[in-house]
Structures are given as structure tokens and as C-alpha cells.
Amino acid sequence: MTSPDPADSRDRMRRLRARLGTLAFGGDYNPEQWPEETWQEDVRLMREAGVNLVSVGVFSWGRLEPRPGVHRFDWLDRLLDLLAEHGVAVNLATPTAAPPAWLAHEHPETLPVDADGQRVAFGARQHYCPSSPVFRHHAADITRRLAERYAGHPALAMWHIGNEYPGLAYCHCEVSAAHFRRWLAERYGTVDALNEAWGTAFWGQHYDSFDWIGTPRNRLLGGPNPAHRLDFVRFSGDASLACFAAERDIVRGYTPDLPVGTNFMGGFKNLDYWRWAAEEDVVAIDVYPNSWDPEGQIHSAYNFDLMRSLRGGEPWLLMESATGPNVQRRRNSARPAGQLRPRSLQAVARGADSVMFFQWRESRVGAERFHSAMLPHGGTRTRVWREVRELGNELPRLAGLAGGRAAAAETAVVWDWESWWAVELPGHPSVDLDFRERVLAHYRPLWHANVPVDFVPPRADLSGYRLLVVPSLYLVDDAGARNLTDFVRDGGHLVMSYFSGIVDEHDRVRAGGHPGAFRELLGLLVEEFSPLQPGETRGLSHAGRPGVAGEWQDVILLDGAESLAEYTEGEYRGRPAVTRHRFGTGSATYLGTSPDPATMSALLLDAARRAGVTPVLDTPEGVEAVRRRAGDGGDHLFLLNHTDRPQEVTLPAGTGPDLLGGPPPEGDRLRLTPYQVAVLPEAADR
Incomplete structure (x- = not known):
């Protein structure tokens, strides 16, 4: 290929x-x-x-x-x-x-x-x-x-x-099973290497031949081998x-x-x-x-x-x-x-x-x-x-x-399919951890604030970004972990959420305590995982404002990090729920729980401000502001009213008339009718 x-x-x-x-x-x-x-x-x-x-x-x-x-x-x-x-x-x-x-x-x-x-x-x-x-x-x-x-x-x-x-x-089917065995032989070379990667010492699953291996069907007594x-x-x-x-x-x-x-x-x-x-x-x-x-x-x-x-x-x-x-x-x-x-x-x-x-x-x-x-x-x-x-x-x-790119983003969200596959396998502290929901919980405040976002894999070139958001990166290899660590060491700002850095690429738990790959970066030790039961919550306090913690609790021991938010009730009352650690010339914020939307927004947007991230425009709720470059250069400001109500936006200086023929602004104020879209060319020297 x-x-x-x-x-x-x-x-x-x-x-x-x-x-x-x-x-x-x-x-x-x-x-x-x-x-x-x-x-x-x-x-x-x-x-x-x-x-x-x-x-x-x-x-x-x-x-x-x-x-x-x-x-x-x-x-x-x-x-x-x-x-x-x-x-x-x-x-x-x-x-x-x-x-x-x-x-x-x-x-x-x-x-x-x-x-x-x-x-x-x-x-x-x-x-x-x-x-x-x-x-x-x-x-x-x-x-x-x-x-x-x-x-x-x-x-x-x-x-x-x-x-x-x-x-x-x-x-x-049997054809797929035979193909799978050939794929495994090519990936690992020897069956001994596969046994090591899969941890077949557990429950005596050792293989002497690739020919013994089938596909992981449903009819098993006990939990399946996660690496398989x-x-x-x-x-x-x-x-x-x-x-x-x-x-x-x-x-x-x-x-x-x-x-x-x-x-x-x-x-x-x-x-x-x-x-x-x-x-x-x-x-x-x-x-x-x-x-x-x-x-x-x-x-x-x-x-x-x-x-x-x-x-x-x-x-x-x-x-x-x-x-x-x-x-x-x-x-x-x-x-x-x-x-x-x-x-x-x-x-x-x-x-x-x-x-x-x-x-x-x-x-x-x-x-x-x-x-x-x-x-x-x-x-x-x-x-x-x-x-x-x-x-x-x-x-x-x-x-x-046509042919033009969206404006460059200063914020990136780490998205890794292999980690997604692994984090939603059974046998974890919580089988209700939904990777897409975790991504949306982090993405939502940035969208509301009109902060442009790229998605990146863990090994991507991060040099163009100021802020890196990492939702539950459960599985990460050594190269990916080094890349994220180096980003912060070199001056970047990072926000990472719970159950990250736990296993290597073979789904083997990293030695030395959690969150294995990121303990030094985050300046803490997760002593225990303590997911909350469905519908159960705990009080949370961040910057003097009350909030709510749900879904998950990490029991955190600080090892250089400072506490940004604490639990206000339950067994872990007074213990840190959210931390920040200065590392190199950057900083890493860690979310040991799922905060309520208002607290999550405050934490993420504070990190964005500290990183120097610039939103596209301040707009009313429900009005999206996005910038895209034309194929031959020149930025265009999109204003999209997703509501069924009129909305008014204060325009930045240097915007031209709406390419879609909408009414002109009154001074620096543009009135958008329900579901209206305006596309405004911007001056090159804005």
C-alpha cells in the first residue's frame, strides 16, 4: 500500500x-x-x-x-x-x-x-x-x-x-481469524513477543503458536484479554x-x-x-x-x-x-x-x-x-x-x-483512536467513561467562547499551539508522552483530565503509580480511583465559587502541584479535585473529576487566557464566530446565528460588506435576523 x-x-x-x-x-x-x-x-x-x-x-x-x-x-x-x-x-x-x-x-x-x-x-x-x-x-x-x-x-x-x-x-469468520493470525505474526514477529505484549501470564493464557489464536468472540468465561x-x-x-x-x-x-x-x-x-x-x-x-x-x-x-x-x-x-x-x-x-x-x-x-x-x-x-x-x-x-x-x-x-484554510488555531485537543478503543474496554474502574462525551465536555466551553480548535494525535508537531487540551488520554506510548511533556516544558499550557497516561500501547499499566506517563509533568500521585455512582455528585469549590463534581473522583496526593479546586463534601472533603503544576516554562492543569459546566468553562477559559489564546470575537449566546481565509489570501469573518431570535454583534474594525448580501451594520453593530449568516471580508492589517 x-x-x-x-x-x-x-x-x-x-x-x-x-x-x-x-x-x-x-x-x-x-x-x-x-x-x-x-x-x-x-x-x-x-x-x-x-x-x-x-x-x-x-x-x-x-x-x-x-x-x-x-x-x-x-x-x-x-x-x-x-x-x-x-x-x-x-x-x-x-x-x-x-x-x-x-x-x-x-x-x-x-x-x-x-x-x-x-x-x-x-x-x-x-x-x-x-x-x-x-x-x-x-x-x-x-x-x-x-x-x-x-x-x-x-x-x-x-x-x-x-x-x-x-x-x-x-x-x-474463519477467514478473518486466519488473516488476524497473519497480521499478528507480522506485527510481533515471534509468539513470545506477543505473549509479553498481551500479558498472557495472567490466567495462564500463554500461546506456543500463532495458530492457537482466534478472534475475541463473546462466549468467554470471565473478562477478555484487553490487549487481545x-x-x-x-x-x-x-x-x-x-x-x-x-x-x-x-x-x-x-x-x-x-x-x-x-x-x-x-x-x-x-x-x-x-x-x-x-x-x-x-x-x-x-x-x-x-x-x-x-x-x-x-x-x-x-x-x-x-x-x-x-x-x-x-x-x-x-x-x-x-x-x-x-x-x-x-x-x-x-x-x-x-x-x-x-x-x-x-x-x-x-x-x-x-x-x-x-x-x-x-x-x-x-x-x-x-x-x-x-x-x-x-x-x-x-x-x-x-x-x-x-x-x-x-x-x-x-x-x-474554495481552497482556503480556516484561520490558524492556537488551541489543540488531543484525539487518539487507539486510546479511545482502549479506554472503553471492560475491566476499568468505571465502564461508563465515554470518550466522546469527555471530548465534548472540554470542547464545549471553547466553542461558546469562539476559540478556534484543532485536533491532534499525541505525537503531532505542537510548536504552533499555546494551549493543549487532553481529555482522558488513557493509553499513550512513550513518544507521545514525551511530546506532550516537552510541549509544557518549552512554555506551553496544558489541561488534562482524569484517567490519562495509565497504560502503554499494549494496554499494560505503567509502573510507578498513576498517572504513570504524566506523574512528573502533573506534579501529583493519584492514590486511588473512586468513580461516583450513577447520579451521585460531590460539592466542589473553585476560586471561591461553589460547583459540582460528578462521574469520577481521583484521590490526589500533591507532589509539587498546587490545588485549584477542592471537594467540599464526602470522604475526600478538603482534598484537591483540580490542580496546577508549573513545569519547565509552562504549566499543566489536571482535572481529577468531571466538573459542572460552569466550573469546567471557568477552568478552561482561565487556562486559555494564561496561555495567551485569542478568541475570534465576543458574541451573544448562540452566535458562532469563525474566521476562514480565502483561497488567494484574505480573512473572512463568519457570523452564524443559530437561534430563532434576532441577535446583535459588535464588529471588529475593518470588516467589509456581507458577501451574502445581508443588511449593512449600523456603525459597529450588526443585527442578525434568526438563523442569519453573514460573511464579512476583513482588512489585511486588522
Whole structure:
């Protein structure tokens, strides 16, 4: 597997932007669900709505190859010709996320097996074992035929490999087990090295041969070996990545100048997107926050920041989002009128070069027939259609932003998938520790304060940051621990929360007491972990203000650190709950509990001030301020009113008129109507 050269990837994306001439706008187009006479109406309405890019063929394998070796490309020929004629570019998918019925019927061994040993049935999607050589052979064949046929077609603008990897996250079939054993042999070299890494001396689990090792299925007496589980998660991600890379390399051979990618699912647990992002030309995301969740925009923002960070701040693509309900929840309310605009342009503000949806036309059949779409069941008479058309026709006003990066962040949040996998395994002081909730608890105050945030892995170059936020980094290798320690020693400010630095990369507890990797940095010893019971809290005092501690308590012994907050009730009354330690020329703040939101905000924003971090702008609650640079330079201030109320913002000096045509400010005051977005160029010398 040869990763694409980053410079080549940037060139491919520059060519795509030049072709589109503006930000990409469109969505998944599934014309195989409709009679061909509908296609003419589709392309007419696409042009009316400003659509310039559609994803085609994601689930079309059964239509393209209805029987083994029998191919039907004529319908796709006509469709791509029609789209090219109307100036709509195509993001052509390899259809391997939906293997056809004949493959499951003739080769049932390609269907995955779950952790209970049950084989998954045909009838939905993504029903394949990524280790299956039979699946891989047929996936490569259909991919090659598509690439041969459509290389050079005037509609083809980029490639969409598969869809939302993986299907069943962990396959336990015998083919996967054999593949896992080969993977382990390559990783460890000798079975003795594996025994040492896995700690098989516990419960007499010693192996004399890789051949003895299976997948960690559910039917075990007692707790599973955590290192075994962790390596199986790593292996499973590698097996899916190999499937992606094989298809990528095929299409690259026929169309070397076109960008290739797949669609990520934001803060998705099962795949290490740091690794995946390095294997594609552009990061893309499918994101579906609750439209009625008052924090939906915060959930979107952290996902957008994560996607932007995966390739070092390069522009990314919003590949799928929803115009309204997305049928994932028990009750799916309609999106409030006007909300589509700020939720979509929020992605552009945070670095996206596209706004795209699932899907173009709302389905009449299938599992997602009530999933919202750009063109609803009610057609062009609906409010959703009007909002989609208005959005598509105003996006060209932001064409100059395409290719531009979000403004540089001074704050970074450490995000590590391997630590996430490990921290949520069983057998811990609390099995309720939710990594994403920990991240959001730290991210939320920064979002409210309009503090720009990047995400970084533990070994990243941290030299450009002033503040580093580390939510529950349970697993960290020595190099990552040194990197974070050196950041503070050299003058950086760090905020770290509980259950960090506990184990090495093999999930072995570090010697010398907790938090093993960071004891010297934090200037303390965690004598005991004492998680609180569900619903249980303790009083907290920080800077003379009362607060509440929940979820977790560390019993802390100070060893150079000072106490910033103490428990005010319970067994640990008067003992430190939050500490700060001066280390080198920097400082490290440690949260030994989950403070209430107000205390958490005070602690994080105080650390940001001490670090010299500058927010974008002070705004009323519910108004988001983000800065993005244009492709040819020049900053633009986005103001997004996520509320259903008018809001007033005091503007910084040197802002120009709203690119979206909104009313001018009155002096330095700009009034935003409900759900309004303003994009204001800023003077170069601000």
C-alpha cells in the first residue's frame, strides 16, 4: 500500500476546484431508483438549484452486474452523458458497499460473522467480510471495469471509494481469524513477543503458536484479554483500509489526475481516521446531528474541526448531511425553518469546500424512504426545496473561499483512536467513561467562547499551539508522552483530565503509580480511583465559587502541584479535585473529576487566557464566530446565528460588506435576523 504524495493530492484538488469554479454543491444521486423519464426533470432542477457535483453509483453493484460476469453499463452511460450535457460533475463511486445478491448466494462465505458466531444475512448493505479473497476479487473486478469504461468521460470529476467503512466493524469468520493470525505474526514477529505484549501470564493464557489464536468472540468465561481485544480492533481497521487502498489503486491507474476519497463518519469509533486520511486525496464527512438538539451545532463543529485537522488544515468536503429528518432516531422532527442555512454554512466556515446532502431525490422505497432529501416527496412546492435552492444559488458568492484554510488555531485537543478503543474496554474502574462525551465536555466551553480548535494525535508537531487540551488520554506510548511533556516544558499550557497516561500501547499499566506517563509533568500521585455512582455528585469549590463534581473522583496526593479546586463534601472533603503544576516554562492543569459546566468553562477559559489564546470575537449566546481565509489570501469573518431570535454583534474594525448580501451594520453593530449568516471580508492589517 503506497500512500499518495500530499503534493499530488493538493494538485488533484486544485484541478477539481478549477473545474467547478466554486464550492461544490449537490448530493448523492441514485437514479436507478427512478424511471429514466425522471432523469430529465432531475437535471433541470439540479441546474435550478445550483447543483454542480453529485455522487453516483454508491449502491449500484447489483444493477451494474445483475449476474456474475454479466454487466449492464448502458444506463450509467446515458446518465453520465446527461449529467455532462447539463454541466453537473460526477463523484463516481465504486459500488462495493452493497455486494449483489448473487455474491451472497453463490459465496455465502463472503458474508461476515458477528461476535456471537452468527453469519450476517443478505438484505441490507455492507454485508461483506473485508478479509474475504472472494469478495476482494469481485470488488476489484467491478472497480476495474468502471475505471476502464469511464476514464476520460467528461462528467467524471473524482472517485468515491466504497461508502462509510466498515460494514460489520469486526468479522469473526474463519477467514478473518486466519488473516488476524497473519497480521499478528507480522506485527510481533515471534509468539513470545506477543505473549509479553498481551500479558498472557495472567490466567495462564500463554500461546506456543500463532495458530492457537482466534478472534475475541463473546462466549468467554470471565473478562477478555484487553490487549487481545485492542489488537483485534487495530487489525479490523487495517483489513478495511486494505480494501479501500486496493480499489483506490485501481482507479488511480486509469485516472491519475482525479482525486480519490471515501466518506468518513466524523467522530466514529471503529476506524483510526489519522491513518485513513493519509491514504486519500481529500477528507470527506457524513454528518447528521439532531436538528432539534440545542447543541447540534456544537456536535457539528467538533466533527468539522476534526475532519479539517486530519490532513493538517487542508480543505475538506461535507459529503453527506440532511435537509431535515434522517430516520436514525425514534422520533424525527422536521428541521426548523431557516436552520438549514447556518448548519450548512458552518461547514464552509470551518474549512469545507462543499455542501452536499444525502440525497438528491427522496426515495419512495427502501429503508430510508422517509430520510429527507434536497427534493422532497412534495417536490418543488415545499419549504425544504425553496431553502435548498436559495442555498445553492448563494454559494457562488463564496467561491473565493474554495481552497482556503480556516484561520490558524492556537488551541489543540488531543484525539487518539487507539486510546479511545482502549479506554472503553471492560475491566476499568468505571465502564461508563465515554470518550466522546469527555471530548465534548472540554470542547464545549471553547466553542461558546469562539476559540478556534484543532485536533491532534499525541505525537503531532505542537510548536504552533499555546494551549493543549487532553481529555482522558488513557493509553499513550512513550513518544507521545514525551511530546506532550516537552510541549509544557518549552512554555506551553496544558489541561488534562482524569484517567490519562495509565497504560502503554499494549494496554499494560505503567509502573510507578498513576498517572504513570504524566506523574512528573502533573506534579501529583493519584492514590486511588473512586468513580461516583450513577447520579451521585460531590460539592466542589473553585476560586471561591461553589460547583459540582460528578462521574469520577481521583484521590490526589500533591507532589509539587498546587490545588485549584477542592471537594467540599464526602470522604475526600478538603482534598484537591483540580490542580496546577508549573513545569519547565509552562504549566499543566489536571482535572481529577468531571466538573459542572460552569466550573469546567471557568477552568478552561482561565487556562486559555494564561496561555495567551485569542478568541475570534465576543458574541451573544448562540452566535458562532469563525474566521476562514480565502483561497488567494484574505480573512473572512463568519457570523452564524443559530437561534430563532434576532441577535446583535459588535464588529471588529475593518470588516467589509456581507458577501451574502445581508443588511449593512449600523456603525459597529450588526443585527442578525434568526438563523442569519453573514460573511464579512476583513482588512489585511486588522
